[in-house]
Amino acid sequence: MEWAFDGEVIEWRGPAPYYFVGMPVADSAELKEAARSLIYWGQVPVLVTLGATEFRTALFPRDGRYLLPLKDAVREAEGIGEGDVVSVRLRPGRPGD
Template sequence: MFTCTGPVIEWRGPAPFVFLAVPEDDSDDIKDASRGQEYWGQVAVDVRIGETDFRTALFPKDGRYLVPLKVAVRRAEGIEVGQELTATLQLASRGEPRVG
């Protein structure tokens, strides 16, 4: 299990996406722990932010991972772009039932 704190960022593509940027040191630790579990560079994780639990896949970008933050999660936890956010990440195997 990993606990990390980083900035909430917006990445504009065809549509805006909001992510938690995982610090590089934490990203390196996650990459080491997830060897053999990644799929096209993405890593499945169970995430806890505040009182909200959800499953997603970390996106690799510029030497670190990004945690996608769905609108429902952002609303539930009052998350805004630019704030510092702390999340707990648990590696999840594909096909494994979500815990929590």
């Protein structure tokens, strides 16, 4: 299964700034059910395509939806900043799936 959605890049200020894109609530619930066997500590491993960049990461649960972390290398490669709306495609799976 694959999910595609648009979302705004947000900054989560903690000890160090992190950037995320929130997955819609309905898609998050669907993904949680579909990826049940992959979930560890609430996180879901995924393969993500954002623009021309493909990368692996894990989605974090937060407030009833999943957040997609955006590494600096991905943001720089795609010219993405806080407040930008980006199109994301992802599918659950561990490396080698």
